[in-house]
Amino acid sequence: MRDDSHDYLSLFLNDIPLLDVRAPVEFSKGAFPAATNLALINNDERHQIGICYKQHGQQAAIDLGNQLVSGEERDKRMQAWQQWWRDNPHGYLYCFRGGLRSQTTQAWLKEAGVDAPLIRGGYKAMRTFLLNQLENRIAAQHFEILCGRTGCAKTRVIAAQPNAIDLEGIAHHRGSAFGRRPGGQPSQIDFENTLSIDLLKAHAANHHTVLLEDESKLIGRCHLPFSLQDRIKSQPRIVINETLASRVQVTLEDYVVGPLQEYRQHFGEQQALQQLGEELLAAMDRIRRRLGGLRHQQLRQVLEEALAVQAINGDTELHREWIHTLLADYYDPMYDYMLSRRHGEIVFEGSRDEVMAFLNERNASQPH
Numbered sequence: 001m002r003d004d005s006h007d008y009l010s011l012f013l014n015d016i017p018l019l020d021v022r023a024p025v026e027f028s029k030g031a032f033p034a035a036t037n038l039a040l041i042n043n044d045e046r047h048q049i050g051i052c053y054k055q056h057g058q059q060a061a062i063d064l065g066n067q068l069v070s071g072e073e074r075d076k077r078m079q080a081w082q083q084w085w086r087d088n089p090h091g092y093l094y095c096f097r098g099g100l101r102s103q104t105t106q107a108w109l110k111e112a113g114v115d116a117p118l119i120r121g122g123y124k125a126m127r128t129f130l131l132n133q134l135e136n137r138i139a140a141q142h143f144e145i146l147c148g149r150t151g152c153a154k155t156r157v158i159a160a161q162p163n164a165i166d167l168e169g170i171a172h173h174r175g176s177a178f179g180r181r182p183g184g185q186p187s188q189i190d191f192e193n194t195l196s197i198d199l200l201k202a203h204a205a206n207h208h209t210v211l212l213e214d215e216s217k218l219i220g221r222c223h224l225p226f227s228l229q230d231r232i233k234s235q236p237r238i239v240i241n242e243t244l245a246s247r248v249q250v251t252l253e254d255y256v257v258g259p260l261q262e263y264r265q266h267f268g269e270q271q272a273l274q275q276l277g278e279e280l281l282a283a284m285d286r287i288r289r290r291l292g293g294l295r296h297q298q299l300r301q302v303l304e305e306a307l308a309v310q311a312i313n314g315d316t317e318l319h320r321e322w323i324h325t326l327l328a329d330y331y332d333p334m335y336d337y338m339l340s341r342r343h344g345e346i347v348f349e350g351s352r353d354e355v356m357a358f359l360n361e362r363n364a365s366q367p368h
Helices: 008-013 024-029 043-056 058-068 071-087 100-111 122-140 154-159 167-171 188-204 226-234 244-267 269-286 293-313 319-340 352-365
Strands: 018-020 035-037 092-094 142-148 209-213 237-240 346-350
Touching: 008 122, 008 188, 018 071, 024 035, 024 043, 043 058, 071 100, 092 100, 092 122, 122 188, 122 226, 142 154, 142 226, 154 167, 154 209, 154 352, 167 188, 167 209, 237 352, 244 269, 244 319, 269 293, 293 319, 346 352
Parallel strands: 018 035, 018 092, 142 209, 142 237, 237 346
Antiparallel strands: none
């Protein structure tokens, strides 16, 4: 049998599969990218056991747990764990502190002939490790910040670079009032855990510089660590300059055409456009106060007309009108103000193609 582990760094760098036996309510608040939740006790059982523990002590709570998870229920959970272990023979299991729940699961699996090592200290120790490493890596890592007005396709450049971390990808959000995506966002804890792991992987890959997109303090509802916000403001910058027409095209692709494909996957063909339209209109309403009543009303009407035409024949051209106005009159002034508060030197500035060529040439010259 493999030993129980407290080598958290190796677990995260190698994406080792993790079996999380905490209750679903605990898992939903925060977990790790490689974790699967197959609980020893469900939410209701956890609640009952907690009350029993407070009123009658630990042994009574253990006895109640054994009573609740017995017979057919125990068999079902055992089957799920055994199947997970067949699929992930190099995995580890954990609970909150590496205590009774993971030890119980380990013992039951042992009875069934499965040697399942657990993670010492459990979720709490791994979370503490990642939080500490997150601050350490933010402080020590050299960053470059990719800047550019809305529609410059910064995210596409980020996706093409081996030394980049996609903050918007981690947050599952495009970073503006119109940036919501189907499936929602991760919890703040999940966002921080994934960011910490990505920074650890960048360090392990010997990336001297990590490329980040210029972001404000919030990506949707995910909050960037204060230390990272400070670094983004002061680190060297690479600036993309694109024409307004080019940025309208990219915005159309990223906020209308692309999201429609995502909504089709989540809601099916019939509901996709309706869901997209509702989200775009809700986004327009979220910035009503900043736009002003009249301009909001005008842009909303154009958006409604564009959605109506799209519903009839699939044509997306009318969307260009509201996108053009929104970029020129709303997003560009806001971005220019944000850029004025950045202090890092500009190491390169050019079109998206020129920036890509610069980054690719520089990466090709780096030692591997």
